[in-house]
Amino acid sequence: MVSLNHYLILSAVLFSIGTAGVFLRRNLITVLLSIEVMLNAVNLTFISVGRYLGTVDGQIIVFFVMTVAAAEAAVGLALVIALFRHRETLNPDAFTSLKW
Amino acid sequence: MLLLIPLLPLAGFLVNAFAGRRLPKAVSGLVGCLAMIGSFAVSSAAVWGLVSSGEHAVEQTVFSWLSSHSLQVPFALRLDHLSALMILVVTGIGSLIHIYSVGYMHEEPDGEYARYFSYLNLFAAFMLVLVLGASFPVMFIGWEGVGLCSYLLIGFWFHKHSAADAGKKAFVVNRIGDFGFILGMLLIFTTFGTLDFQGVAAAAATRAPETAVGVMTIATMLLFVGATGKSAQIPLYVWLPDAMEGPTPVSALIHAATMVTAGVYMIGRNAVLFEHAPITLAIVAGIGVATALMAGTIGLVQHDIKRVLAYSTVSQLGFMFLAMGVGSFAAGIFHLYTHAFFKALLFLGAGAVIHALAGEQDLRNMGGLKRQLPITYWTFLIGALAIAGVPGLAGFFSKDEILFRTFTAATPGHTLMWVLGVVTSLLTAIYMFRLVFLAFHGERRHEAPMPQQSEEEEPVTQVSGTVPPPALAAGHVPAVHGSDHHAAAQQGAPGHHGMPHEAPWSMAVPLILLAAGSVLAGYAGLPHALGGSNRIEQFLEPAFHAPTQAVEIVASAAQPPIVPVALGLQLPGDAHAGEVHAGEVHADAATELRLMALSSGIAFAGIGIAAYFWLRRRDAAAAVADRMRPLHRLLLDKYYVDEAYDALLVQPLTTLSRTVLWRGVDAGLVDGAVNGVGLAVGAGSDALRRAQTGSVRTYAAMFFAGVVVIVGHYLL
Numbered sequence: 001m002v003s004l005n006h007y008l009i010l011s012a013v014l015f016s017i018g019t020a021g022v023f024l025r026r027n028l029i030t031v032l033l034s035i036e037v038m039l040n041a042v043n044l045t046f047i048s049v050g051r052y053l054g055t056v057d058g059q060i061i062v063f064f065v066m067t068v069a070a071a072e073a074a075v076g077l078a079l080v081i082a083l084f085r086h087r088e089t090l091n092p093d094a095f096t097s098l099k100w
Numbered sequence: 101m102l103l104l105i106p107l108l109p110l111a112g113f114l115v116n117a118f119a120g121r122r123l124p125k126a127v128s129g130l131v132g133c134l135a136m137i138g139s140f141a142v143s144s145a146a147v148w149g150l151v152s153s154g155e156h157a158v159e160q161t162v163f164s165w166l167s168s169h170s171l172q173v174p175f176a177l178r179l180d181h182l183s184a185l186m187i188l189v190v191t192g193i194g195s196l197i198h199i200y201s202v203g204y205m206h207e208e209p210d211g212e213y214a215r216y217f218s219y220l221n222l223f224a225a226f227m228l229v230l231v232l233g234a235s236f237p238v239m240f241i242g243w244e245g246v247g248l249c250s251y252l253l254i255g256f257w258f259h260k261h262s263a264a265d266a267g268k269k270a271f272v273v274n275r276i277g278d279f280g281f282i283l284g285m286l287l288i289f290t291t292f293g294t295l296d297f298q299g300v301a302a303a304a305a306t307r308a309p310e311t312a313v314g315v316m317t318i319a320t321m322l323l324f325v326g327a328t329g330k331s332a333q334i335p336l337y338v339w340l341p342d343a344m345e346g347p348t349p350v351s352a353l354i355h356a357a358t359m360v361t362a363g364v365y366m367i368g369r370n371a372v373l374f375e376h377a378p379i380t381l382a383i384v385a386g387i388g389v390a391t392a393l394m395a396g397t398i399g400l401v402q403h404d405i406k407r408v409l410a411y412s413t414v415s416q417l418g419f420m421f422l423a424m425g426v427g428s429f430a431a432g433i434f435h436l437y438t439h440a441f442f443k444a445l446l447f448l449g450a451g452a453v454i455h456a457l458a459g460e461q462d463l464r465n466m467g468g469l470k471r472q473l474p475i476t477y478w479t480f481l482i483g484a485l486a487i488a489g490v491p492g493l494a495g496f497f498s499k500d501e502i503l504f505r506t507f508t509a510a511t512p513g514h515t516l517m518w519v520l521g522v523v524t525s526l527l528t529a530i531y532m533f534r535l536v537f538l539a540f541h542g543e544r545r546h547e548a549p550m551p552q553q554s555e556e557e558e559p560v561t562q563v564s565g566t567v568p569p570p571a572l573a574a575g576h577v578p579a580v581h582g583s584d585h586h587a588a589a590q591q592g593a594p595g596h597h598g599m600p601h602e603a604p605w606s607m608a609v610p611l612i613l614l615a616a617g618s619v620l621a622g623y624a625g626l627p628h629a630l631g632g633s634n635r636i637e638q639f640l641e642p643a644f645h646a647p648t649q650a651v652e653i654v655a656s657a658a659q660p661p662i663v664p665v666a667l668g669l670q671l672p673g674d675a676h677a678g679e680v681h682a683g684e685v686h687a688d689a690a691t692e693l694r695l696m697a698l699s700s701g702i703a704f705a706g707i708g709i710a711a712y713f714w715l716r717r718r719d720a721a722a723a724v725a726d727r728m729r730p731l732h733r734l735l736l737d738k739y740y741v742d743e744a745y746d747a748l749l750v751q752p753l754t755t756l757s758r759t760v761l762w763r764g765v766d767a768g769l770v771d772g773a774v775n776g777v778g779l780a781v782g783a784g785s786d787a788l789r790r791a792q793t794g795s796v797r798t799y800a801a802m803f804f805a806g807v808v809v810i811v812g813h814y815l816l
Contacts, residue, residue, distance in 0.1 A: 019804065022797075022800055023797060023800065023801060023804075092795070092796045092797055093795060093797070095794075095796065096793065096794035096795045097794060098794045099792050099793050099794025099795075
């Protein structure tokens, strides 16, 4: 029997993987993908808790998250293109001129 | 009606202050003079109304000024017999000095001329508020106001460094005194719950005189500190001699006749309070006589004609305080009143001399002016005789009254004070006649440099036929005639400083009127011993009592036959004829007559000494000065008081201000705190901005750490 805990553990694992991707990967596109993974880990939590409680609130919020994630991906990829045209690289460590 | 008295000069001030720049000299001078003369007319009418009504005081409340719980101070003016005398002196002598100023200041440009008259009128307005004020705060308005005007007028020629300094000194020293006055005023309010003079007097009268130091003694001492500042007594007298930097009519009006008497007036105004503090009174008398003696000795050797007169003023003010201190308030005010006449006269005479010599003030460069300036000479001589105490003139009666009262007083040490007073009057006669002989007699010792005149001074050989010197007074030493080419007096040429010229009419008329006053003013207080009834004392007496106290003035029931003044001196056997029972204060008339004979002898002795040294044997004077060189030096340098104050007070204060207060507290502490806060914020920010790495992943890590902390906080 698959219980709620299984879903939550899976969600936590996915979230951790996404977080690690954001911190460790040196490619901006991969970082954006990792963020998507993190968002979907959260979506999974909402869905499973919604189901567990027998309400539709979780599903509604997930739809919101998915629209925002789509917009975010669009803006993010546009920025990535602009940055790449500027610097010919996608390493986030190259973009540190906005400091002190 | 009372309000009109100070309001008229104030209006004159406003006209000259705001429109004076565009007014021609004649108009601004006329406005100034008319304001004063108008005020004099109103004062006379008011005093006449007071006297004929038989009331003790007339009061006018203008508006409610301070009103806070138990503190109720209406802006009220009160005319009683004491302030009646004062307003007559202030407006009367003030008018004459205004008229004199028209001539004296004629060389000033239009704007300056108007500025001068506006200050003069403002001064008169404040002085009248001072004497008419019915309570301490109203008096204080005038008290501060005259100090301000004094500052403005001493520094009138402010482009001259010494004048600006002198003004500042006067202001600062006066402020020290004013501080005492304020404290005294506050103490009186907390003690008696009122600030009205009559209220305070009534409250004080219900108490027993303090034999030990009590609240009334402290309050009167504080008030006396104020009086020493305003009236130039030890230790705050140092500003008055320096005040001579101002124009001479100012010295006459403010620093001789009126403002400096404010302290004396204030003590007279609070006579009841001071009478209940015998310790203060003794101190007042001691300070007064010490000041009189010290200033007299300094006056003996000074070279500047105005400084001699300034020290003479300090000395005479000392006499007034002596009178106040021995409880004889009427005698003090009487001397104030006669002194106003002859000291104004002497200053104006000195001004005429300075004017004639185009600004020369050094006695060593004068001499032989008697023939060139006959009007000045004769009026000045009358003034000198009056101040020296020659019988028959104003100063004799008032000074004699003071000495007599001192002799018979109950104050501890009164005999010593009397002796010092007599010595001082001897000094007075000597230094005054030294001045007369040095300035007017003998030969012109030095051709004064004529700064305004470019052409060579040609010797005028013709002897003046226009001004024959009037006959010499009997007993007066004939002058050594000056050489011929100094003898011509250039009459009626104002504005041209060729030869010394006699004063224009606007200066001569006040001189003559004041000379008449110096002769006649004393007869208002003709003592009983000489067959008079001392009317001035009877006139003033009600003002020195609390309003509830029964005022007893026993009129002289049996008027003795009028003994001529001059003869009275030679008739000591007739003494009892002059004795009148007017209260218990009257001591033996025979004593009074003997004292009078003594002081007239002293006056003549002083004149004789002066004549010997500075007329006959000037070399002897130099020899004496030479033999007592250290003493002479000490006197010439005014006992080094200015230097001592400088070393003991001014320099330490400047050093303290400069090193501790400025460099330490201001630059160190205050600036340090302000700059330190700025620097600390800057350094902190400098450290914090390192966190702004620009690396996206660092920010993300911080984000994450923050989330972990917050979530962890809520979960655990």
